[in-house]
Amino acid sequence: MKISTLLYNTLYAVTFCLGAINITHAKPLQDYVPVLDQVKNNAFQIDQKKGYLVKKVKPHVYVITDGIWQSAFITTGKGVILLDAPQSFGQHITQAVAETTDEPIKMLVYTHSHVDHIGGSQHLKNIPGLKIIAHQAVADFLKEKNDPRRLLPTQTYSGDHVINMGSETIHLDHHGNYHSTESDTFVYLPQRRFLMVIDSLAPGYVPFRDFDLTHNFHEYLKMFDAILDYDFDVFVGGHLTQIGTAKDVRTTQAYVQDVYQTVKRMHSQANQFEIMSAAAKKIGWDNKFALFNVFLEHIVEESAREIEARWIDKLAGVDVWAKSHARTALIYVRWDD
Ligand SMILES: [Zn+2]
Structure with a gap:
């Protein structure tokens, strides 16, 4: 036991040292320009000790973020609907909701299959009667993956889907797979003028690597007009330090073009x-x-x-x-x- 622990520690030390020596950079880190002032000024202020922030963005609509990932939840008067459950702050979601409302969590909606946005669902498995809604293509993929971090959907749909619960109406729309290989969902609340399109763009920033890891640049190019066809004034892209408006979408579209x-x-x-x-x-x-x-x-x-x-x-x-x-x-x- 002692020998194997010693061996592990030695290997760890050697690996760590080699890793430290072998790290390579695309260019010297100090050569990158500082993050723009306007972006720093708009950034959500996260209490790092707490690990997350709940921000009311519309009546009944709240964004949760740890400063890198973003999800949202909706109070309906008949229970709470969660939109995604990021892995990075999944352990805080029930607490974040409880701090905001007395309503119980009734439903979880998946926007797409990626583990970073829904891998926090593992922390929600003990919520009694939790309905998990996903597109059939996402459900098929998750079944194949059999990943304990990503709870399997309990209800699927094909095409588009509308959820009515209490005071709220939530549209789950699809405009081609601009990001993942299975299915990407636009979440729209018409009466709140709230639109969430995960892994599309990050207001204030250029898109992430490879145009937000798109598997299909053709669909990605078309995504911007699809977004701008909606009537909204709050836009959530799923990542980084701020949310945005249609103006941010137009700016990123101009960059991509x-x-x-x-x-x-x-x-x-x-x-x-x-x-x-x-x-x-x-x-x-x-x-x-x-x-x-x-x-x-x-x-x-x-x-x-x-x-x-x-x-x-x-x-x-x-x-x-x-x-x-x-x-x-x-x-x-x-x-x-
Ligand atoms: Zn993704």
Whole structure:
């Protein structure tokens, strides 16, 4: 026992040290621009000791956040409806609701299948009679995964779905899978002008890596018009330090369109043979992957340089993710567009 503990500790120490030595950065950390003042000023102030904040955003509608993930809940007069249960603060959700209302939690709605947004459901399994609602495609995937962190839905639907409970009406709408492979849900409360579209965009910031990890950039591009067709004045995107409005959606749409159009122009103008020939002079023509990568990365680098110059003072994180966004757009432009 002692020997194995010693061995574990030694291995841990060695791994930790090697890990510390081997960490690599895309660029020196100090070279990133500071987060924009406007973003810092709009940030939710989270009590780190408590670990979460409940913010009333509309009558009956509350956002819960730990400063990185966001979910919401709705009081209806007949019970509480939870919208997602993020893994990062799942253990606080029942407490957060109890601090806000005497109504019992009756229902949990899943927006999509990803564990970071619904893996906190494991902490809700003892709520008596809890209904868990999800799109059939999400339910099928979760059944396959058999993941104890993500409770299985008790009720499924196909197409769109409307929930009526007490005073509230909640629309679960679908506009193509802009993010996950199974199904992505728009949650809309028309009488509250509240719209939640998880993992779409983060007000104040550029989208996360690969345009919010989209599996389908074609659908992602169309998502913005789908959002802007709704009548809303509170928008929840599921991540980071603030919520937003339609203006934030329009700003991010302009950024995404700029990346797409810039990459498209760079790709059409670049002389693939010339760029690959220059590289082949150094390494010959045998390594076709390496030569093709030189061409693709040339477009990524040139596009990101332009994008950063135009957006660095408008949205936070441009210098972190512009190359990633250019790579996602390039795959679309070259193979699907
Ligand atoms: Zn997701």
